[in-house]
Amino acid sequence: MKRREFITLLGGAAITWPSAGIAQHGKLPTIGVLVVESPGSEQFWQLFQKVMRELGYAEGQSIRYQFRSDQGEASRLPELAAELVRLKVDLIVTWFTPAAQAAKQATREIPIVMALAGDPVGTGLVESLNRPGGNITGMAGVTAELAGKSVEVIRELLPSAHRIAALANAPDPFSKPFLEHIRLGGVATGTTIDAKMIHAEELEGAFQEMEKERPDAVVVQPSLPSKRSAELALRYRIPAVSAVRGFVDEGGLMSYAAAEADMYRQAAVYVDKILKGAKPADLPVEQPTKFALIINMRTAKALGLDVPWFLQQRADEVIE
Numbered sequence: 001m002k003r004r005e006f007i008t009l010l011g012g013a014a015i016t017w018p019s020a021g022i023a024q025h026g027k028l029p030t031i032g033v034l035v036v037e038s039p040g041s042e043q044f045w046q047l048f049q050k051v052m053r054e055l056g057y058a059e060g061q062s063i064r065y066q067f068r069s070d071q072g073e074a075s076r077l078p079e080l081a082a083e084l085v086r087l088k089v090d091l092i093v094t095w096f097t098p099a100a101q102a103a104k105q106a107t108r109e110i111p112i113v114m115a116l117a118g119d120p121v122g123t124g125l126v127e128s129l130n131r132p133g134g135n136i137t138g139m140a141g142v143t144a145e146l147a148g149k150s151v152e153v154i155r156e157l158l159p160s161a162h163r164i165a166a167l168a169n170a171p172d173p174f175s176k177p178f179l180e181h182i183r184l185g186g187v188a189t190g191t192t193i194d195a196k197m198i199h200a201e202e203l204e205g206a207f208q209e210m211e212k213e214r215p216d217a218v219v220v221q222p223s224l225p226s227k228r229s230a231e232l233a234l235r236y237r238i239p240a241v242s243a244v245r246g247f248v249d250e251g252g253l254m255s256y257a258a259a260e261a262d263m264y265r266q267a268a269v270y271v272d273k274i275l276k277g278a279k280p281a282d283l284p285v286e287q288p289t290k291f292a293l294i295i296n297m298r299t300a301k302a303l304g305l306d307v308p309w310f311l312q313q314r315a316d317e318v319i320e
Contacts, residue, residue, distance in 0.1 A: 029275055030064040032084035032110075034103055035095040037072045038226050040246035044095050044115055044264050051268035070099070072200065072225055074171050077102035085110060091274055093267060094138075096223050097174040100125055104136060111280045114138030115267035116260070118174040120285060129285040137280040138270055139263045140287050146243040146256050147178050147219055151185030151193075153256055153293065154217045154241060156311055161216035163192045165238075167206055169223045170197045178221050200225055207232040217241065226250050230299075237303055248294045248319060253303065258288035292316035 033048075035041040045067065049059070057063040066089055068080040081102040084092055091111045094100040100117045104125060117125060118141045126132035129140060147166075155161055166182045168175035179195050186193035194215055198206050203224065210218065215238065220229045222244035230251035233240035240247075241254045248255045266286060273283060296319045300307050312318055 028060075028062065028064050029090045030066060030087070031271065032087065032089035032092040033065055033067045033095075034077065034081055034084065034092060034099045035067075035069050036074065036077070036099055036223055037069045038096075038222070038244070038246055040222070040226070040244050040260065041069065041095050043246065043260065047261055047264040048093065048115065048268055051265045052271070055268060055272045057272075074098050074169075074200070074223075078105060081106035091271060093271060096172075097123055097125075098172050098223060100136070101173060104134075108135055110135065111274045112136040112138070113267055113270045113274065113280070114140070114285070115264055116141050119177045122177050123173040126285055129287070131281070132283070132285050133281050135280050137283040137285055139267055140285045141258060141263070145181055146258070146291070147221075148181035148185035148188075150219050150241045150243060150254075150256050151182060151189055151191055153254060153311075154219075154239070155189050155191065157254070157305070157307060158216055158239065161191065163194060163215045165194045165196060165210055165213070165215040165218040167203075167218060167220045167224060167229070168195060168197045169221045170199050172221065172223045174223070175221060182219055198224075200228075203228055204232060207236045207238070210238055211236045220247065220252070222247070226252065234299060234302060239303060239305065245292070245294060248296045251296065251299055253296055253299045253305075255292075255294045257292060257294070259290035259292055262290055263288055295319065 066084055066087055070076045077098055085106045092103045093113045093115055094103050095115045097117045100114050103112045112135055116139055120126045120140050121128060126136055166179055168179050183193050196206055217239040220240055220242040222242055226247040227250040230247060234251055239253045242252055243257045245255055245257050245260055293315045294317045295315045
């Protein structure tokens with residue numbers, strides 16, 4: 001069992017100026033940041049700034065930021081993206097697929113770096129991973145595949161599980177590949193999948209419905225409010241899994257997710273390259289190579305679950 005401590009912010013990084021590209025215009029480059037509100041977005045924002053400082057960008061001295069969050073209301077994203085365009089930011093960094101979609105709709109000229117977006121080819125954000133084309137590049141998550149893997153992890157935890165619900169976020173274009181991979185995970189394990197396409201405000205109603213249907217577990221799409229989902233899962237005593245680390249920190253039972261810190265670090269590297277003159281169309285989209293299984297033992301105990309020892313040993317972190 002391992003516990004990875006949250007990376008604290010560091011100060012005092014050496015200040016250097018990008019030698020070419022946007023910074024040549026004689027003004028501090030301004031980075032617009034657009035996120036879907038979630039505990040994971042907070043971690044992204046802190047780590048991203050930390051790595052930018054390590055790369056030599058000190059806020060107010062060699063870089064400026066305009067941070068915008070949808071505050072849990074995805075319908076606000078298009079206007080927030082348009083606001084960043086009106087502010088004439090030099091580059092937009094997005095976190096989660098809906099934010100990237102909103103930024104793409106707002107501009108075809110300003111470079112966009114995806115800190116995390118699921119299946120950017122399938123959702124139309126880029127033409128291909130190797131040749132993204134247009135003004136977008138960055139990190140492609142493999143959350144859909146991980147959602148399918150979550151079905152396997154649930155069956156390892158609960159061998160008798162035969163019916164799993166899947167909560168998908170209707171406004172998120174990533175919901176279709178998310179559900180498809182869960183369906184495939186169900187086929188591979190002989191598990192019935194009950195897919196539910198909902199809006200964030202319908203979360204409690206969905207859990208009330210599941211209380212009557214009594215699925216053995218539920219997989220929650222990461223762009224749904226994670227804290228609320230974890231709270232409802234515990235209240236209605238349904239084991240819940242998601243493919244984002246913040247879900248477990250908020251009380252969810254398990255997450256099987258990409259090592260997000262590596263992705264956020266690489267997003268900052270993309271920003272650095274573009275500020276120095278690189279074009280997004282020439283920078284291949286990257287995918288994560290490291291993944292982590294996190295188990296919240298406090299939640300397992302509250303649900304009356306006995307987590308197998310082999311699964312605890314396999315976990316990258318166990319929250320006691």
